[in-house]
Amino acid sequence: MSVGEEVRDTQAPPQQSLGTEAARNLATITKTAPQMQEITSRWLLKMLPWVQVQGGTYRVNRRLSYAVGDGRVTFVQTGDRVAVIPAELGELPALRDFGDEEVLAELARRCEQRDVAAGEVLAASGDAADRVFLLAHGKVEKIGAGPYGDETELGVLADGAYFGDQSLVDGGATWEYTARAVTPCTLLSLSRADVYNLAERAESLRGHLAGLLSIPHQRTNHFGEAAIDVSAGHVGEAVVPHTFVDYDAAPREYELSVAQTVLKVHSRVADLYNQPMNQTEQQLRLTVEALRERQEHELINNREFGLLNNCDYGQRIQPHDGAPSPDDMDELLSRRRGSKLFLAHPKAIAAFGRECNRRGLLPESVDIGGHHVPAWRGVPIFPSNKIPVTDARTTSIICMRTGEAEQGVVGLQQTGIPDEIEPSLSVRFMGIDEQAIISYLVTAYYSAAILVPDALGVLENVEVSRWR
Numbered sequence: 001m002s003v004g005e006e007v008r009d010t011q012a013p014p015q016q017s018l019g020t021e022a023a024r025n026l027a028t029i030t031k032t033a034p035q036m037q038e039i040t041s042r043w044l045l046k047m048l049p050w051v052q053v054q055g056g057t058y059r060v061n062r063r064l065s066y067a068v069g070d071g072r073v074t075f076v077q078t079g080d081r082v083a084v085i086p087a088e089l090g091e092l093p094a095l096r097d098f099g100d101e102e103v104l105a106e107l108a109r110r111c112e113q114r115d116v117a118a119g120e121v122l123a124a125s126g127d128a129a130d131r132v133f134l135l136a137h138g139k140v141e142k143i144g145a146g147p148y149g150d151e152t153e154l155g156v157l158a159d160g161a162y163f164g165d166q167s168l169v170d171g172g173a174t175w176e177y178t179a180r181a182v183t184p185c186t187l188l189s190l191s192r193a194d195v196y197n198l199a200e201r202a203e204s205l206r207g208h209l210a211g212l213l214s215i216p217h218q219r220t221n222h223f224g225e226a227a228i229d230v231s232a233g234h235v236g237e238a239v240v241p242h243t244f245v246d247y248d249a250a251p252r253e254y255e256l257s258v259a260q261t262v263l264k265v266h267s268r269v270a271d272l273y274n275q276p277m278n279q280t281e282q283q284l285r286l287t288v289e290a291l292r293e294r295q296e297h298e299l300i301n302n303r304e305f306g307l308l309n310n311c312d313y314g315q316r317i318q319p320h321d322g323a324p325s326p327d328d329m330d331e332l333l334s335r336r337r338g339s340k341l342f343l344a345h346p347k348a349i350a351a352f353g354r355e356c357n358r359r360g361l362l363p364e365s366v367d368i369g370g371h372h373v374p375a376w377r378g379v380p381i382f383p384s385n386k387i388p389v390t391d392a393r394t395t396s397i398i399c400m401r402t403g404e405a406e407q408g409v410v411g412l413q414q415t416g417i418p419d420e421i422e423p424s425l426s427v428r429f430m431g432i433d434e435q436a437i438i439s440y441l442v443t444a445y446y447s448a449a450i451l452v453p454d455a456l457g458v459l460e461n462v463e464v465s466r467w468r
Helices: 003-010 043-047 086-091 101-109 192-201 203-214 267-272 279-301 326-334 346-358
Strands: 050-052 057-060 075-078 081-084 112-116 121-123 131-137 140-145 151-157 178-181 185-191 252-255 257-266 341-344 365-368 371-376 379-383 394-400 409-413 420-422 425-432 437-450 456-463
Touching (some): 043 279, 081 185, 086 101, 257 267, 267 279, 326 394, 341 346, 346 379
Antiparallel strands (some): 057 252, 112 185, 140 151, 365 371, 394 456, 420 425, 425 437
């Protein structure tokens, strides 16, 4: 075979019909609507009961409560040295409402840093309590005595907590439990002697402490609310107690928050490229999806009304072993009646599943609108990627009771606003500028309210990267 014949044999045969590339120019392409990866299931928005807030503000009236100083303390770190922010000492019940900044700064300087190893006992039950501990980093467990002399765990404290605060005002105070470090801890301690030595020179502190000692004991229930006197089980002509229900004189008010954006569409696009899909409608659809995603993020993380930041500190618990275990979930459920749902990052749900597998447990599932959702004790566990996962691979799990009738968590909105296209979401035409660009103002109004503190609980510092 010659070279010419070999070349002819390797050439492609001549085209005998119309090619697919050319045919596509005459065909109607089957296409999808614009897709968006950011869209999630947004279970929180679906499961929250929404309350109509006609005046833009929602006031939560409660019984008068005498519980004070139940916050957390914030620290600053310089190298391996830790110091408490002076104003944060006002979180201690003995220093609540004390505003002398110079004295608070001096008290902060008198705090002594202490680094302890895991397993070290910080205070023993029955010993005299003469100082308050401020926990800058680590975990401390409170150990009590069981009915048969064995140890029982009363709780776990973590970053920002304090214990022993009663010792600052009660010279005869003793430790009611044993405090033991679970992990290596960094603490600051402030002794009663240092406080009273400073009080001898600082008249403002001396007067503040004297006022605490002179305040009569207020009768409260175990929630810290003003007691209601009730008599029961009496016979004959016993005197029936008189009582009244006192209200909080300064109830909290929630104003509707707002999320907004301006959507711009060129008039040429809106006029000429609307078949088979309306360009303006598709632009608006994706914008609304992004706005709703941001709404759910704010409901969880906003500092003013977000669930994570507004959970009562008495309703925050720590995992016993880092990873979220069935025991931790049971503890979270036991803090409130009628829990309606858990909310957790998908990584936290996976970590909980691994703990169940390790123990040979199979979590059940419940049907929610045709979706099979994992559950624990019959309470569904909904995923939400809006709950943050820290660089240390820890996150939180939220448990809540919902609804006004149940004194739970409610979402706040106002329907019937001008140019509304969805409940509490409006799209307003803003005009056309000199460049022929059409503008629409897209606005969503929303907030969330926790009616009573035990409506919401959080399991904090959950480890999501532990594999056994």
